[in-house]
Amino acid sequence: MTYRILVLVSGTGSNLQALIDQASRYGYEIAAVISNKSDAYALKRAQAANIPTYAPTRGDGRPLPIARFEEETLNILEQTSVDLVVLAGFMRILSARFVGALGVRAINLHPSILPAYKGLDTHARVLQAGDKYHGASVHWVTPELDSGAVLVQGIMSVSHTCPDALQADIHKIEHQILPWTVGLLRANLAVNTPIVRYFDNV
Numbered sequence: 001m002t003y004r005i006l007v008l009v010s011g012t013g014s015n016l017q018a019l020i021d022q023a024s025r026y027g028y029e030i031a032a033v034i035s036n037k038s039d040a041y042a043l044k045r046a047q048a049a050n051i052p053t054y055a056p057t058r059g060d061g062r063p064l065p066i067a068r069f070e071e072e073t074l075n076i077l078e079q080t081s082v083d084l085v086v087l088a089g090f091m092r093i094l095s096a097r098f099v100g101a102l103g104v105r106a107i108n109l110h111p112s113i114l115p116a117y118k119g120l121d122t123h124a125r126v127l128q129a130g131d132k133y134h135g136a137s138v139h140w141v142t143p144e145l146d147s148g149a150v151l152v153q154g155i156m157s158v159s160h161t162c163p164d165a166l167q168a169d170i171h172k173i174e175h176q177i178l179p180w181t182v183g184l185l186r187a188n189l190a191v192n193t194p195i196v197r198y199f200d201n202v
Ligand code: GRF
Pocket: 010, 011, 012, 013, 014, 015, 016, 088, 089, 090, 109, 110, 111, 136, 171, 174
């Protein structure tokens, strides 16, 4: 049986692109993409891959209040059979009610070695702290922000002094670990201890 995922996005969607590109390699299918922003470039990527897209926004294109967006997303989920929800660069905080009502589990991609640096601006914060290592984590979504159990982490040495360059490196790691994690879940291989991969020469 095909393993189907629903992807939530807000922006550029480079991680969505990685999920699209590696779907057949890891044996899953992207059932739909939902964006809380109608102008998210991620929507174009999905459309180019013939994936159904939804952008439940206001008539004038402005984002819906989060409660309305969640309601619309639950409606879409009711009509779409999926095994997993993937937050890939989805930049709104979801309510506990929504997370509980999802019906399937959800994973989130976060640009830090969790539990360090939950929240925003992780790259700048890592540089400011002078950390030697940085990375990205894929974790279960729970009502508490960036706090669910970690499934997979990719770690690298920090070799930049500018947040944008650091972010570019982290993206390369994310583009590998997110599709890989979906593949692990599909194969029932995700374990209770996080899998940590070190990336050399990112
Ligand atoms: C990623 O770095 C992700 O970790 C963070 O937002 C970014 C999304 O990038 N939550 P993209 O839209 O997938 O290019």
